[in-house]
Amino acid sequence: MVLYMVGLGLGDENDITVKGLKIVQQCDLVVLEAYTSVLGIVDKEKLEALYGKPIVVADRDTVETQADEIILQNDKNVAFLVVGDPLCATTHTDLWLRARQKGIQVEIVHNASIMGAAASSGLSLYNFGQTVSIPFFEDNWKPTSFVPKIEYNLQGGMHTLCLLDIKVKEPDFKAMMKGKTEYLPPRFMSVATAAQQLITSQQLLLPDNNNNNNKTHYGTALCVGLARMGQPTQQIIAGTLEELAQIDMGTPLHSLIICGDVHDLEVEVLKEFLVEGSKYQFPTNNSEQ
């Protein structure tokens, strides 16, 4: 039997491919990775209506600890649905490996992901370097391991896609102390928060940079905020980090791009997204690579 890992794309239930839809309709069991339903991008009821069968919702914990019982079944064709692409931003390589170890054939049905949709900013995907994740800063925990990665990309002229933290099913410690199992409401990092954290990170790291006076710092780079990519309310705004830190881009999901060298064609598109009155000055004499 086969485990089909099916990407749902970024928008609503109709962003599945025709092939993916046919597969899901023929499977014995349909499992939806829970980020999906939490995000409300796709509606479980609408999916069930489109597929003509019930859906089991599995949160990340279930996928990681109960995969053997729920997803990896030797006697059933199972469709495992993931928002975006099953192997892109939210990688399910681990599940793929465990299925193979159990002798279950795995088929991937690819789809659009945020890593591809970032191209809607006008920035060429060819020029993106490594992707970083930006975690929520806490009072006593402000990790900045993404900074050297961004800097390395920048020094090589490359753009950086920053995927922003999602906190889902975080235990509520106050409730726990009263003996209750409760969860905090989900939190999704906004472009404004990410921009503010990037500014903070730079200040935290600045004293270490005495020997790197010539280093390009991301604080002066053009940045692009992305919100709800692939959805009808998609929004793209370009500006400096300081400018993006002041802008409310609305409901999740958000991502942020820090631009490296921008070429003529990229500039032409980015200008359309530049925040009004931006202090950012495009370099003159750009030359196409």
Add this chain to the structure above:
Amino acid sequence: MVLYMVGLGLGDENDITVKGLKIVQQCDLVVLEAYTSVLGIVDKEKLEALYGKPIVVADRDTVETQADEIILQNDKNVAFLVVGDPLCATTHTDLWLRARQKGIQVEIVHNASIMGAAASSGLSLYNFGQTVSIPFFEDNWKPTSFVPKIEYNLQGGMHTLCLLDIKVKEPDFKAMMKGKTEYLPPRFMSVATAAQQLITSQQLLLPDNNNNNNKTHYGTALCVGLARMGQPTQQIIAGTLEELAQIDMGTPLHSLIICGDVHDLEVEVLKEFLVEGSKYQFPTNNSEQ
């Protein structure tokens, strides 16, 4: 009116999204970017049957020089179909810009592209650096501008996706001299040719590297050949460049990945794709980032 730029995905006519299909069925004009038909991935007749309407095939030349007459129409809803994603590997940013300048609204329907499907190798898309294109070497023209980009990625621990040359509608100069307009048969670079060219490039550049003895060179990196990604006959083979240079991976399209630092989970998947008897030794004591 709207110009819909619709990604077809990587496989056959059923890799379009449900949303994309609905849009195409409602458009007044459907234009197919010609790479598609040349590649034979999607069959024009099958597409026409699925859409219930005729398709105009436009080669790259037509898209670039006759877009105004054919694609950018103010009084029609036009669907412009692109294999993969409209903005990923084959970027149509220029068309997007020209449409906007004519006051035509543009909607992108994203889909899977080779840049996402590369994740099927087990390599994390997070760890990919800039993408390079490898052109066919000619007797008197062996450009190696992709080498420093690969090296920069490697030194930062990043993987490199190499997109391989496609020669379509190349004029036949011999026929031209006889006054005929004829085209050479299309050529698609194989993984073996790309691997051989990379080995050649290293030899060409070696004398310049006297001061860079400590540089990581891609010649010793693990490489991954990709063929027909997203299609039923998809093939993935890992090995050294020397090994891949000897392997025939069959019909197009091919791509090649040069691996940077590989992490535990990546190694687990890559081992399944390693060519039998490979000389490549995975580093011991990998640690997950």
